[in-house]
Amino acid sequence: MHSLPEGLSQALKMLQDIAAGKASLDTLNQARELGMVIKDSALCGLGQTGPNPLLTTLNYFLQEYEEHIRDKYCDAGVCQELFLAPCENSCPLHMNIPAYLSLFEAGKISAAFESIIRENFLPASIGRICHFHCKLRCRREDIDTPVAQGEVHRYIADIIRGTKKEEKVRKQITKEKLPSSGKSVIVIGAGPAGLTAAYYLIRLGHKITVYEQSSQAGGILRWGIPAYRLPRDILKHEIEFLHKLGVKFIFNKKVLPADIISWKKKHAALIIATGAYKEIPLAIPGENLKGVFSGSHFLKSVAVGKKTALGRKVVVIGGGNVAIDAARSALRLGAEVTLVYRRQEEDMPANRMEIADAKLEGVKILFMRSPKEIVASSSGKKVKGLKLSVMQAGFCDSSGRKKPLDTGKTEVLPCDSMLFAIGERVDGEFVKKFGLELTPYKTVKADPFTLETGIKGVYAGGDMVTGPGTAVQAMAQGKRIAEAVDRNLSGKDRFKLLYPDFDYDKVVPLNPEPGTKSKIGTLNLKVRLKGFSEVSKGLILAQAKRECRRCLRCDLKEESSI
Ligand SMILES: Cc1cc2nc3c(=O)[nH]c(=O)nc-3n(C[C@H](O)[C@H](O)[C@H](O)COP(=O)(O)OP(=O)(O)OC[C@H]3O[C@@H](n4cnc5c(N)ncnc54)[C@H](O)[C@@H]3O)c2cc1C
Ligand code: SF4
Ligand code: SF4
Numbered sequence: 001m002h003s004l005p006e007g008l009s010q011a012l013k014m015l016q017d018i019a020a021g022k023a024s025l026d027t028l029n030q031a032r033e034l035g036m037v038i039k040d041s042a043l044c045g046l047g048q049t050g051p052n053p054l055l056t057t058l059n060y061f062l063q064e065y066e067e068h069i070r071d072k073y074c075d076a077g078v079c080q081e082l083f084l085a086p087c088e089n090s091c092p093l094h095m096n097i098p099a100y101l102s103l104f105e106a107g108k109i110s111a112a113f114e115s116i117i118r119e120n121f122l123p124a125s126i127g128r129i130c131h132f133h134c135k136l137r138c139r140r141e142d143i144d145t146p147v148a149q150g151e152v153h154r155y156i157a158d159i160i161r162g163t164k165k166e167e168k169v170r171k172q173i174t175k176e177k178l179p180s181s182g183k184s185v186i187v188i189g190a191g192p193a194g195l196t197a198a199y200y201l202i203r204l205g206h207k208i209t210v211y212e213q214s215s216q217a218g219g220i221l222r223w224g225i226p227a228y229r230l231p232r233d234i235l236k237h238e239i240e241f242l243h244k245l246g247v248k249f250i251f252n253k254k255v256l257p258a259d260i261i262s263w264k265k266k267h268a269a270l271i272i273a274t275g276a277y278k279e280i281p282l283a284i285p286g287e288n289l290k291g292v293f294s295g296s297h298f299l300k301s302v303a304v305g306k307k308t309a310l311g312r313k314v315v316v317i318g319g320g321n322v323a324i325d326a327a328r329s330a331l332r333l334g335a336e337v338t339l340v341y342r343r344q345e346e347d348m349p350a351n352r353m354e355i356a357d358a359k360l361e362g363v364k365i366l367f368m369r370s371p372k373e374i375v376a377s378s379s380g381k382k383v384k385g386l387k388l389s390v391m392q393a394g395f396c397d398s399s400g401r402k403k404p405l406d407t408g409k410t411e412v413l414p415c416d417s418m419l420f421a422i423g424e425r426v427d428g429e430f431v432k433k434f435g436l437e438l439t440p441y442k443t444v445k446a447d448p449f450t451l452e453t454g455i456k457g458v459y460a461g462g463d464m465v466t467g468p469g470t471a472v473q474a475m476a477q478g479k480r481i482a483e484a485v486d487r488n489l490s491g492k493d494r495f496k497l498l499y500p501d502f503d504y505d506k507v508v509p510l511n512p513e514p515g516t517k518s519k520i521g522t523l524n525l526k527v528r529l530k531g532f533s534e535v536s537k538g539l540i541l542a543q544a545k546r547e548c549r550r551c552l553r554c555d556l557k558e559e560s561s562i
Helices: 004-019 025-041 045-049 052-060 062-071 086-090 097-105 109-119 123-129 149-160 164-175 192-203 232-245 257-266 295-304 321-332 352-361 428-433 471-490 541-550
Strands: 184-188 207-211 248-250 269-272 292-294 313-317 336-340 364-366 369-376 383-396 402-414 417-420 458-460 536-538
Touching: 004 025, 004 062, 025 045, 025 052, 025 062, 052 062, 086 097, 097 109, 097 149, 097 541, 109 123, 109 149, 109 164, 123 149, 123 232, 123 471, 123 536, 149 164, 149 536, 149 541, 164 232, 184 192, 192 207, 192 232, 192 471, 257 269, 269 471, 292 295, 295 321, 295 417, 313 321, 321 336, 321 352, 321 417, 336 369, 352 364, 369 402, 383 417, 458 471
Parallel strands: 184 207, 184 269, 207 248, 269 458, 292 417, 313 336, 313 417, 336 364
Antiparallel strands: 369 383, 383 402
């Protein structure tokens, strides 16, 4: 029997071990048992209630405890011993941001680039479109604004592109490929998740074949995100590296359930990363009328160069990235665009910069309007307008945003065509035919740590597991799968071989560069609307260096605590 102070201090020690990444999964059972014993045996109120926080968090946040132990990861960014710096912790790929900032500032561009692509093989592409998870916890925000970590890796990748330095770094990484394991792995879907899994596994010596239903690799980065945000040649150049590493691509092949059954017998592992591409229907009268298109379908048509007859006036429904991309693309095709969104501006899930750019370019946005009915032309076949319910903001709902409430008023917005983009989801029927199980959230069920599905040797990752997320989150899933597959096939923990240590400055900056984040140049407004040329010009050299000097070097914990 434990005395009360002894029991609670033992529980505290267990929590400290978990927070320091020194615990094992057994610690969780021991902590639970200890908590129950203290609770049951204590005579005073303190003992009876003291273990409650431990027991309830073990009950409701078990996965977070497990993440601390199995992944040495603290999602909240609180357990300091588990991460290098807050930015590294919140970047889904855990890029060593202080390292590349420091190397670049010191003029070591090849080393900076090498440290970047070891962790993120699409730095120029992702640096353009990332949701910049790294900025969310950047400590520089306590002073003014976060460091432009992603824009810096974009800059480095942009200026090294096509140079001898780039070639040398890529050759070095190619040379380090481990000897052939003789194991063949199939990847289905060439989006960010599948490509990232392929990138790591080929370097670990496995034979990789990627099957893709479309004619090129990139997934949504190639067929969804418009070229004015992510130019095609940049993405193509970065994906080229996978070909050079020896990944075999088979394009224009839609994988069917029967393929899975036969491949499972012949290959060491199958990785399914086919995304969440099914558009959520509007489910209002008139959605089958001519002139009503899904936002992603429209974006894909633009990406393949197919014309969509939009007419003059276009209404876009939705508040996320797909809606904004569709609206800005329609604008570039000469339409007058009005976007309708059922909540307030601050509730829009789309990236703030994208919303600001859409407005600047001339997209009119109507907030607090919910689509009620699509109005047909006199022939009854074509869209003529959209009937909207006028909403007002009520109390906060479970999403933390104010619930839109119908005021009973309506209005009609005339239009020649309509693009709806109210969300995407996993194609459940298709996935089930593969023999995969769905979660209650209609995403693919997989082990959260290895991403192995209920079928042994079959892994799933990216949007199909998380639900629609961000590109770098999908890449992180690909990385997680690669680590699990390699551990399974080799019986060893070899992932660290892919990340040698870099020698970079470990000095706390006494006078970090003052001032807010550098302002990024953009394409002239008139030129923008004439086509799909890239809008963001990125940082210039002086700005990129300045951003490196703005970093507070939160990775240097010992020095900074002096
Ligand atoms: C319009 C739009 C804009 C976005 N903007 C951003 C942004 O700015 N920043 C950001 O970070 N994220 C953005 N996202 C989200 C991001 O693109 C996704 O989270 C990411 O691409 C998911 O990667 P994935 O590999 O899981 O799937 P996907 O990118 O969807 O790739 C899946 C691949 O699998 C292929 N495939 C599907 N079924 C089969 C089959 N049966 N056989 C063979 N191949 C198959 C598909 O053709 C596709 O190439 C955006 C999404 C959309 C739709
Ligand atoms: S200040 Fe530098 S090290 Fe600290 S979180 Fe921001 S980028 Fe990372
Ligand atoms: S990948 Fe995204 S989150 Fe990670 S460092 Fe780059 S911009 Fe930041």
